[in-house]
Amino acid sequence: xxxxxxxxxxxxxxxxxxxxxxxxxxxxxxxxxxxxxxxxxxxxxxxxxxxxxxxxxxxxxxxxxxxxxxxxxxxxxxxxxxxxxxxxxxxxxxxxxxxxxxxxxxxxxxxxxxxxxxxxxxxxxxxxxxxxxxxxxxxxxxxxxxxxxxxxxxxxxxxxxxxxxxxxxxxxxxxxxxxxxxxxxxxxxxxxxxxxxxxxxxxxxxxxxxxxxxxxxxxxxxxxxxxxxxxxxxx
Amino acid sequence: xxxxxxxxxxxxxxxxxxxxxxxxxxxxxxxxxxxxxxxxxxxxxxxxxxxxxxxxxxxxxxxxxxxxxxxxxxxxxxxxxxxxxxxxxxxxxxxxxxxxxxxxxxxxxxxxxxxxxxxxxxxxxxxxxxxxxxxxxxxxxxxxxxxxxxxxxxxxxxxxxxxxxxxxxxxxxxxxxxxxxxxxxxxxxxxxxxxxxxxxxxxxxxxxxxxxxxxxxxxxxxxxxxxxxxxxxxxxxxxxxxxxxxxxxxxxxxxxxxxxxxxxxxxxxxxxxxxxxxxxxxxxxxxxxxxxxxxxxxxxxxxxxxxxxxxxxxxxxxxxxxxxxxxxxxxxxxxxxxxxxxxxxxxxxxxxxxxxxxxxxxxxxxxxxxxxxxxxxxxxxxxxxxxxxxxxxxxxxxxxxxxxxxxxxxxxxx
Numbered sequence: 001x002x003x004x005x006x007x008x009x010x011x012x013x014x015x016x017x018x019x020x021x022x023x024x025x026x027x028x029x030x031x032x033x034x035x036x037x038x039x040x041x042x043x044x045x046x047x048x049x050x051x052x053x054x055x056x057x058x059x060x061x062x063x064x065x066x067x068x069x070x071x072x073x074x075x076x077x078x079x080x081x082x083x084x085x086x087x088x089x090x091x092x093x094x095x096x097x098x099x100x101x102x103x104x105x106x107x108x109x110x111x112x113x114x115x116x117x118x119x120x121x122x123x124x125x126x127x128x129x130x131x132x133x134x135x136x137x138x139x140x141x142x143x144x145x146x147x148x149x150x151x152x153x154x155x156x157x158x159x160x161x162x163x164x165x166x167x168x169x170x171x172x173x174x175x176x177x178x179x180x181x182x183x184x185x186x187x188x189x190x191x192x193x194x195x196x197x198x199x200x201x202x203x204x205x206x207x208x209x210x211x212x213x214x215x216x217x218x219x220x221x222x223x224x225x226x227x228x229x230x231x232x233x234x235x
Numbered sequence: 236x237x238x239x240x241x242x243x244x245x246x247x248x249x250x251x252x253x254x255x256x257x258x259x260x261x262x263x264x265x266x267x268x269x270x271x272x273x274x275x276x277x278x279x280x281x282x283x284x285x286x287x288x289x290x291x292x293x294x295x296x297x298x299x300x301x302x303x304x305x306x307x308x309x310x311x312x313x314x315x316x317x318x319x320x321x322x323x324x325x326x327x328x329x330x331x332x333x334x335x336x337x338x339x340x341x342x343x344x345x346x347x348x349x350x351x352x353x354x355x356x357x358x359x360x361x362x363x364x365x366x367x368x369x370x371x372x373x374x375x376x377x378x379x380x381x382x383x384x385x386x387x388x389x390x391x392x393x394x395x396x397x398x399x400x401x402x403x404x405x406x407x408x409x410x411x412x413x414x415x416x417x418x419x420x421x422x423x424x425x426x427x428x429x430x431x432x433x434x435x436x437x438x439x440x441x442x443x444x445x446x447x448x449x450x451x452x453x454x455x456x457x458x459x460x461x462x463x464x465x466x467x468x469x470x471x472x473x474x475x476x477x478x479x480x481x482x483x484x485x486x487x488x489x490x491x492x493x494x495x496x497x498x499x500x501x502x503x504x505x506x507x508x509x510x511x512x513x514x515x516x517x518x519x520x521x522x523x524x525x526x527x528x529x530x531x532x533x534x535x536x537x538x539x540x541x542x543x544x545x546x547x548x549x550x551x552x553x554x555x556x557x558x559x560x561x562x563x564x565x566x567x568x569x570x571x572x573x574x575x576x577x578x579x580x581x582x583x584x585x586x587x588x589x590x591x592x593x594x595x596x597x598x599x600x601x602x603x604x605x606x607x608x609x610x611x612x613x614x615x616x617x618x619x620x621x622x623x624x625x626x627x628x629x630x631x632x633x634x635x636x637x638x639x640x641x642x643x644x645x646x647x648x649x
Contacts, residue, residue, distance in 0.1 A: 054558060054643040074563045074639060082560025093555045093646060097251035110560040115240060158560060 001162060001193050002028035002051060007060035009046055020046045021057070022216035028162075028195065033188040033226070035204035036197045038213035045166055047213070048197045052085055052164045053077050065161055082110055086155030090167035092147040094139040100126060100150045101135040107158035125153040129183055145176035152183060156192075163187065163194045169203055181206045182229035202227075245573050255548075259541045259574070260581030263622055266534025267585035270527045271615050275593050277523030279600065279608030281516045286429075286606055294471060295369055295505045296479055298326075298458040298486070307493035316490050316499045320453040325489065326460070326482055333478065335463045336365035339455040341445045343416075348438065350402040350413045357398055358437045359415055361445020369459045370428060377409045377424030384441040390448075393424035395435035415440075418448050468513070475506045527618075534622055539629030542574055546633035553637045554645025563638035570634040571627055578626040582619035590615075 007024040010017045020043045028034060038044040049055035050062065053069060062069040064084055072080065086107075087093075094103050105122035113121070126132050129149040131142075139147055148168060155163055165184065169177035181203060188194050188208075196207055204210050205227045212220035249256050300316040323339040342360035349355075360366075367379045375396065384391055392413060399408055408422045420440060428434035446453060462478055465471040479502050484494070492499045546553075553566055590610070597608050637645070 049643050052558070054646070055641060074557075078557060078560055078562045081558065087558050089646070093551075093558070095552055095555060098247070102247070106556070107559040109240065109244065110556070110562070110565065115243065154559065 001030050001032075001065060002026070003061075003063040004051075005061045007047075007050065007057050007062065009043070009050065009055070009057050020216055021050075024060070024216075024218060026211065026218065026221075028193060030193055031188070031191050032209060033185070033194045033207045034196070034209045034211060035207035036195060036211050036213060037199060037201075037204050039199060041215075042213040043216045044197045044199075044213050048164055048166050048195065051162075051195065052087060053081055054087075078110075082107065082158060084161045086158060086160035086163045088148070088151050088155050088163065088165035088168045090170040092139070092144075092151045092171075094147055094150060094154075096139055099136050099138050100131060100142065100153075103139070103150055104153045104157050107154060111158055122153070122157055125157050126150070128156070129153045143176075144172050145179055148172060148176075148180050149183060152180070152187075156187065161193060163192055165194065165196045167197055167199075169198065169200065174202075177203065178229045178232050185226075185229055202232075241568070241572060244569065245576060248569075248573060249577065255541075255545060256577055259538065259545075259577050260584070262537035262541060263534060263578045263626065264581040264585030264588070266530055266537070266622060267582050267615070267619055268589045270530050270534075270618055271586060271589035271610050272592070273523050273527050273530065274614065275589075275597070275608040275610040276605065277520055278610060279597075279605040280519050282608075283606035284512060284516055284519075293505055293509050294461045294475060295503075296460045296462070296475060296482075297503045297505075298482065299456075299501045299503075301498045301501060303492055303496055304498040305493040305496045307496070308491055310491060314499075316492065318455040318458060320455065322486060322489065323455060323458055325485060326458060329485065330460075330478065330482075333462050333474065335461045336368045337460045338363035338366040338369060338458075339442055340366070340457045340459060341442060341449065341451055341454060342456050343445075343449055346416050346438075348398070348402070348413055348415045350411065353402045353404070355398065355401045357395075359440060359445065360437055361440050361442040361449075363442055366439065366459065367426070369461060370434070371430070372426040372428045372434075375425045375427055377422070379424055379426070380439060380441050385443045388444050388447055389441055390418065390420045390444055391423045391441065392420040393426055393439040394422055395437050396425060396427045397432050397435040398438055399425045413438075416448070468510070472506050472510055475504055479504050531618060531621065535625040535629065538574075538578060538622065538626040542570075542626065542630035543633050545574075546570060546630070546637050550637055550640075550645050554640075554642045554647075557638075557642035558646065566638040567631065567634045570637075571630055574630040575623055575627050578623045579619070582622050586615050586619055 004024055004026045007021050008019070009021040010019040024047060036044045036047060046055065050057050053072065064080065067080070069080070095106070098106070101119065101122050104125055105118045108118040108121060123132065123135060126135055129152055131146060131149055131153070134142060134146060139150070142150065163184075168184065169180055172180060184194060184196065185206060196203065198204055205224060206229050207224070208226050209223045210220070211218055298318070300318055303310070303312050303314045303316065306312050318339070320339065327334065327337055340360055340362050342358060344358050345356045346359045347354060348357050362380060363385060364380045364382060367374070377393070379393055380391070383389070392415070394402070394408065394413070402408075402413065403411070408425055411422050412419045413422055414420075415438065426435070445451070462471070462475055465474055483500055483502050486500050487494055487496070490499070549570070556566060593608060593610065600606070600608065
C-alpha cells in the first residue's frame, strides 16, 4: 500500500537548514495498523504529512497504492488525497460554521457526490461513530471526544484506502482517548490501513506495529501484540 | 460554476457568516447608492439650468438702444438713440440670406386691458409673425400674427396664458374683443411660453398696428433675430459673432455713435450666453463624474480589502478543505462565486434603493437649479458591473494564492 525509500526532508529556518528526515525506508501493507512514535522533533509529523501528500519530500521515493507521488501539482494532489487518504488531526480541524453532518459530508462534496446521497452516507458514518443524535450540532457544541469522532467519520466518509491520524488523542483525556482508539481499532478490524502518530506509549501499543523515530531515522520497527482499547476502558 | 451543489454551498456559507456578508454588501451597496444619487443631482442641476435658459430661442440676438456715453463727431454724450423701421430694413436686407427669424418690436408696459368686467395691466408688444419663434412661444389655441395682419393694420391680439386666465376665466377667448388702452382688439390666439408666468403675462399685436395705435410713427423699441441653423455649435457661435459685430457697426455708423460706446447700442447674443451655460453644465457634469469615479474607486478598494480579509480569515478552512480533497480550482471558485454573488446582489439593491429614492424625492425638489434629478439607468447598471468585476478581480489574487499554498501551511494558520 505504502512504500517509501530513502526519504529526506529539511526545513529552512532562516539561514539554517533543519534536516528533519534523514533517510526513511518504510513499507506498509494493506490492513496494517501502525503507530509512528518518537519524541517531539523526531520527524514523525513531517513523515505523516508527506505520506498524506500535505507536504513533499526533498529526496527519496514514495509509492502510494502503486502510484509514485512526486512533484504533483495541487490538482492531482487533491485528487489523490480525495481518493486514497483520510485525515484525523490533533486539533480536529472541523469547519466551525458547519454542523457535524455537513462536516462529514464535505469530502463527498469534493468527490462530486449528489447532495441527498451525501447526506445519507454522512449520516451512516455519524451513526458508526455513535453521533447520529448530534448531526445538527455545530462543532463548538460538541465535546473534544465528540469532535474527534466527527473528524474520524469525516475521514472515513470518502472511503479512503489509508487513514492518517496525527496525534488523534493529543487533546483528549485518557478515557476519551481510549474511546477514540477503540473506534479506530474497530475501523482497522474492518480492514482499513491506519497510521497513527503518537508519543504516548499506551496509545502506540493499541496498534499492531510500532515504528520508532529518533532524529529523523527509524531506530526500531517491530510488530507488537495489540492491546484492545475496550479492555482498558473499564480499568 | 453554476451547479446547484455550488449554490447550496454558497448559500450555506453566507447564512452562517451573516456579518461578513453584510459588511461586504454594505460597502458595495452604499457605493452604488452614493454614485447614483450624485449623478442624478448632476443631471438635475443640468436640467434646472437648461430650463432657466429655455424661455427664448437659444440663438436669439436682440438689439436695444440707450443713451450715448461718449461724444463723437461733434455730438455730445447723453443723446438718446431711437431705433426705427429703417434700422430694421437695413439689418434685414443686408443679411436676408442668413436670417432665420426676424422681427422689430414696439412695446408698451402696463397697458390697461379689459374684457367685460375683468381687467388688468399688461405689457403689449407689437411684433411680426416670426416673433413667436423668437420667443419660443407655443399656441394653445388659435393662430399667431401673420403678414396680412401687418399689412392691413389689423386689430388682432394674441394673449398669454396668464392674461387669458385673468380675463376669460377659462371661457372661450377666440373671436372675443378685448379693450387695450381704449381700443378694441379681437383675440385670435392664446400662447404658452416655457419662460413661465412672467413671459405669459403679455399681449402680442401686429407691429404696424401697435405703431399706429400708440402713435409711434415708425419707431421701434428693439430688434430680434435668429440666424439660420449651422451644423454645429461652434459654427453657429462664430456666425452669430460675425453677424453681431457687423450689425453693431452698421447701426453705430447710421446713428453716428462712437465705435467704443457700449451704452448706446446693446446687442445681446443668446448663443454667447448659451456657450457659457453649456460650459458650466459640462463642468458640473465632469465634477459629478469625478466625484462618482472617486466613489467607485473607494468602493473597489473597500471590496478588495474585505476580500483580502475574508481570504485571510478562511486560510485555515481552505487548508482543511484541501486536506479532505478540495481541488484548487474549486477553492478559487468558491471564494469568487460567493464574492460575485454578494457584490452583485448588494450592488443591485443599492441601485434599486437609490432609484426608488429618486423616484420618491425627485418630484418634491422645487428649486430652480435642480429639476427632475434622474440617472441614466445604463450608466448605473454598468457601474454595478464594474464594481462586481472589480470585487472578483480583487478576490481572485488572494484566493489563488490561498489555493496554491500547501495545505499543511494553511492548516498551521491560526
